[in-house]
Amino acid sequence: MIQDIAPHQYNNAYKPVPPKKDSFALYYEKRTCLMKKSEEGMTFPTFADLERLNEDIYENYTYLFSIDNKPFYLVNDINRERLSAYTMENTEVFRTIQPRYLAFAGITGYQLYSWYQSHKFCGRCGSPTQKDEKERMLYCEKCGLMEFPKICPATIIAVRDGNRLLLSKYAGRTYKKYALLAGYTEIGETIEETVKREVMEEVGLKVKNIQYYKSQPWSFSDTLLMGFYCDLDGEDKITLDQDELALAEWFEREDLPEVTSDESLTNEMIQMFKLGKI
Incomplete structure (x- = not known):
């Protein structure tokens, strides 16, 4: 099944460490994801691939998870290179595309992207939510509401x-x-x-x-x-x-x-x- 990625190891512990140049950057728009497809399969851009047009990319990110100790991050509102080999593809591609561990990373990242997108504001008082530093949680400074990913x-x-x-x-x-x-x-x-x-x-x-x-x-x-x-x-x-x-x-x-x-x-x-x- 899609989550069966052995011998690769998925670690969902929330460790908001800063990204490196070779860290994967997952970028989504609605139901599409930025990736590079080839006959061998697909891959995601790294921070190094995106930094030329996105000077603040090392400041505006969200830690997601790691696979084989390689971290994946969510990035938002980036400038994309025109005529780049990286293109926006529908997330349905993750059902079948290889390698499987990257497909699993892509659709898991999409689930978290959707959650962050739909919880920018407190559902109780409407104030902007903030990211917690110790666990994957959004909280409201005004009324104290805490939100965790929906399952x-x-x-x-x-x-x-x-x-x-x-x-x-x-x-x-x-x-x-x-x-x-x-x-x-x-x-x-x-x-x-x-x-x-x-x-x-x-x-x-x-x-x-x-x-x-x-x-x-x-x-x-x-x-x-x-x-x-x-x-x-x-x-x-x-x-x-x-x-x-x-x-x-x-x-x-x-x-x-x-x-x-x-x-x-x-x-x-x-x-x-x-x-x-x-």
């Missing part, structure tokens, strides 16, 4: 019926491939209750034998995904929630669509069932 718990749900697996396609989204059922946990419910509710809401089915499989950070949507397998409990007739899904259908194990990528928990869970490992 939304959500479920990925593989509904089984013997040798069959239920697959669906989202309604109104750019992602058109088959997927498992999914949904966010609501306030006041357990993750297992989320599984039952989402299955009932989206396809009108009851489930039992809910079994936890694995989790995955999914920075594309600020989400911590938790995967579950469960068994159909009763009738298999699907009642589709057309606001959420374009279709949902049962597949025999041997007829499941081929999984062509391994970046997501959804694809891994489908593949595990297809291969008879679950």
Whole structure:
């Protein structure tokens, strides 16, 4: 999956040390990121690449994390070199581009960029927020409100019926491939209750034998995904929630669509069932 970057080591400890010339500088505009693509994959600019047109770049930055002890920083409002090999690319590219450890860095940096962008001002009194020096937190000097990065718990749900697996396609989204059922946990419910509710809401089915499989950070949507397998409990007739899904259908194990990528928990869970490992 996208976070599986071994032998590289990701360290998310907040250590706001000053950047060096060879430190990576992550720059975003809306849903795009500055990078250089080639046949070998991609890379990000360093501070040395950007310093000629950005004299204050060593003063205006935010420490993000490190990989293999090499730090990554967020930079804002930079001047970009015209006709440079570095171009703005949609963050969806991080699903498939290599090397994987840089793709993971890019989408994780984007999650933090989005959080910083949406918390420039206090949500309680409207005053500008300030960065804390010891931990990744924004605080309001006026009213004392503290804000930490947002992580939304959500479920990925593989509904089984013997040798069959239920697959669906989202309604109104750019992602058109088959997927498992999914949904966010609501306030006041357990993750297992989320599984039952989402299955009932989206396809009108009851489930039992809910079994936890694995989790995955999914920075594309600020989400911590938790995967579950469960068994159909009763009738298999699907009642589709057309606001959420374009279709949902049962597949025999041997007829499941081929999984062509391994970046997501959804694809891994489908593949595990297809291969008879679950």
